Amino acid sequence: MAKKEMRRPIESGCPDGFQYMHPVMVKNFSQWKWHDHPRPGVLRHVAESGDAIWTVRAGTQRILDVFTLRTLCDIGDEFADGHVRFTIRSNIEYMVDGEEKVNPLIDALESAGFVVGGTGNSVAMIAHTQGWLHCDIPGTDASGIVKSMMDELIDEFKNCNMPNRVHITTSCCQINCGGQGDIAINVQHTKPPKINHDLVANVCERPSVVARCPVAAIRPAQVNGKPTLEVDEKKCICCGACYPPCPPMQINDPEHTKLAIWVGGNHSNARSKPSFQKLVASGIPNNPPRWPEATAIVKKILNTYKDDARDWERINDWIDRIGWSRFFELTGLAFTKYHIDHWRGSRKSLNSSTHIRF
Numbered sequence: 001m002a003k004k005e006m007r008r009p010i011e012s013g014c015p016d017g018f019q020y021m022h023p024v025m026v027k028n029f030s031q032w033k034w035h036d037h038p039r040p041g042v043l044r045h046v047a048e049s050g051d052a053i054w055t056v057r058a059g060t061q062r063i064l065d066v067f068t069l070r071t072l073c074d075i076g077d078e079f080a081d082g083h084v085r086f087t088i089r090s091n092i093e094y095m096v097d098g099e100e101k102v103n104p105l106i107d108a109l110e111s112a113g114f115v116v117g118g119t120g121n122s123v124a125m126i127a128h129t130q131g132w133l134h135c136d137i138p139g140t141d142a143s144g145i146v147k148s149m150m151d152e153l154i155d156e157f158k159n160c161n162m163p164n165r166v167h168i169t170t171s172c173c174q175i176n177c178g179g180q181g182d183i184a185i186n187v188q189h190t191k192p193p194k195i196n197h198d199l200v201a202n203v204c205e206r207p208s209v210v211a212r213c214p215v216a217a218i219r220p221a222q223v224n225g226k227p228t229l230e231v232d233e234k235k236c237i238c239c240g241a242c243y244p245p246c247p248p249m250q251i252n253d254p255e256h257t258k259l260a261i262w263v264g265g266n267h268s269n270a271r272s273k274p275s276f277q278k279l280v281a282s283g284i285p286n287n288p289p290r291w292p293e294a295t296a297i298v299k300k301i302l303n304t305y306k307d308d309a310r311d312w313e314r315i316n317d318w319i320d321r322i323g324w325s326r327f328f329e330l331t332g333l334a335f336t337k338y339h340i341d342h343w344r345g346s347r348k349s350l351n352s353s354t355h356i357r358f
């Protein structure tokens, strides 16, 4: 597309996407008539004009090194008309304008070690956040969890054996910007921060730290004659938000930083109502490098869903139909008092925060 026709980059700097699109997609923009799913990992879209385009999807590890990116781009140049795009779930997609190009492209991807799949009623690539690289909240290694789990779910990614698509997310901290997922694995801090009083006065802007706490649990204090902070442990919800403005508020530790698993979240209102995910397993060891305990629970939930759900039910639809008590019975997960948020005391604690008034 000629430069003069391109729109200006939007506020975030995102450039006009048309310049990167496959010519068949540009020509038929908004004129698609139907699409189907000829095999796992491949989609076919047919336009009103009769043009067709095949999309081949492969999983990636999201945080890609230059050498892997070069390999992926070389495959795109040689086998896929030179056009690629990344999905929000860290898959790479190649577009080709002829069916005869699909199998050689899949062969090239597989022989370079990439896995083709993640379309239709499969377990799609796990979406994950990664605070190590772009965020200041105390988190955990979401990428490591994704790698360990996807190694064990590779058949569910490559084949379409699930009742409907399954979107799994991991979020490296409790703020959970990874969002709602059919299954979500999130960090869970279980103890209030431990304060290194010797460092607070040198490192922290104390008013900023007090303001950061969502439940007003932090107060200025003096210890050994030095200005510092203290935490009302009865109010603290162990969110970790005080750590970024004040690293001496240590909340991550190998013993008390755990994982929790939530199920039934759905952002979309395309086919059924959106829903919030609900806690089903907590206090799971945050156990690198392979996280076997968390992976075993995710596999148990997936196998139960596969055996018991009706065709095309998403996980939230399935649980809505069978009810939560049956979900816990079928999966064998323990239901404990920690699964219930009774909000006792929340009016007082939330009402004293700097963020919420009601």
Ligand code: SF4
Pocket (backbone or CB within 6 Å): 129, 130, 131, 134, 135, 136, 137, 138, 139, 171, 172, 173, 174, 175, 176, 177, 178
């Ligand atoms: S989940 Fe938390 S730490 Fe991770 S990127 Fe999102 S806000 Fe940052």
Ligand code: SF4
Pocket (backbone or CB within 6 Å): 192, 193, 212, 213, 214, 215, 216, 217, 218, 231, 235, 236, 237, 238, 239, 240, 241, 242, 243, 251
């Ligand atoms: S910011 Fe979060 S972790 Fe820190 S004291 Fe407040 S509730 Fe506790």
